[in-house]
Ligand code: FES
């Protein structure tokens with residue numbers, strides 16, 4: 173029992189009381205969804221856009237989260253965020269990516285106008301209004317909090333929320349060391365999934381679904397455990413191990429259409445011929461050290477802003493999936509990353525976006541996507557790995573409703589992140605103070621296959 177139990181936390185409907193058991197209605201109950209809309213989303217830092225979506229002065233995009241909408245715009249004095257509503261009678265001003273430098277923001281209803289700094293520049297028939305309701309502070313666009321990290325703009329509707337960096341915790345340092353702020357888009361896809369937003373995220377919050385969901389990745393890692401119970405690597409020669417790792421990287425690259433970037437594959441391919449120790453474990457170590465070094469050197473030789481892969485991997489914790497509460501992921505591997513953002517649409521649908529990101533030379537011309545390519549979730553145009561992950565989700569959402577499924581049951585060592593995330597959401601629904609929530613967020617964010625942790629309440 174601590175200061176919060178017996179108080180507001182107890183009032184949270186469908187609250188997680190045993191951290192290993194997640195009540196299933198949290199994924200479909202309309203009242204719970206309404207509470208998230210009212211108490212969670214208005215108080216959290218949300219990845220609103222990649223800054224490369226708005227490279228030029230005047231470039232503007234809209235970020236929506238349920239009914240709320242924010243304009244993110246690049247101005248001469250930096251990237252700014254404004255609530256996306258005309259100050260006259262509320263019309264939404266920006267809908268798609270567009271450049272607003274010369275015309276600013278124009279309301280299509282009566283023609284009020286703003287410059288890209290959010291200053292009102294025109295009120296149609298001004299004399300017919302009482303001046304006291306046209307105060308500048310009233311008719312300029314309402315600013316929204318904005319901060320920047322990992323090449324992205326993050327917004328927050330809560331003026332009392334602690335700074336972004338404090339909410340992210342140690343994962344921010346790990347991603348900074350991998351030059352996340354310099355990553356550029358290769359491609360950007362989106363889909364609508366027929367599942368609750370948390371369920372969609374949880375498809376990526378354990379590692380032990382790989383053998384069954386992604387058999388093509390698992391198969392490369394050697395024979396099954398029966399009848400030989402030794403780890404797969406112990407059954408291979410050094411040369412076989414190296415070839416297996418190279419094959420795995422090809423499969424991962426193909427299956428994610430990224431993560432191992434196409435520029436990295438020829439570098440890895442050459443390592444099939446490297447001198448290797450006979451011992452499989454030693455060969456794995458030697459292989460990775462050479463792969464990290466050679467990929468770094470090849471990227472630097474092209475002028476890419478590559479980080480020191482061997483140094484970072486030796487000195488820092490590595491997680492193949494890193495989660496940033498409440499809805500953003502980065503998936504580092506060698507020098508490239510994939511990234512996900514998940515947003516609720518209704519209690520049982522969500523928008524899932526995927527980016528493939530790479531450290532490309534600053535001056536290299538590239539046709540950066542302005543919008544995601546939107547595909548059906550079962551489209552064959554999705555890379556194989558996310559398509560496999562998506563395939564389970566509609567069935568899982570159906571299963572929650574099947575009857576006699578009261579709660580998910582979680583492994584404390586492998587699925588802790590799912591529990592930590594739900595319990596932090598309960599903290600928001602209980603209206604806990606900003607400091608407690610920021611501390612919790614810094615604990616919940618991080619590597620995906622974590623243990624159930626004390627999040628501070
Ligand atoms: S509603 Fe925008 S100008 Fe009237």
Ligand SMILES: [Fe+2]
Pocket residue numbers: 375376381382385386557561
């Ligand atoms: Fe997966």
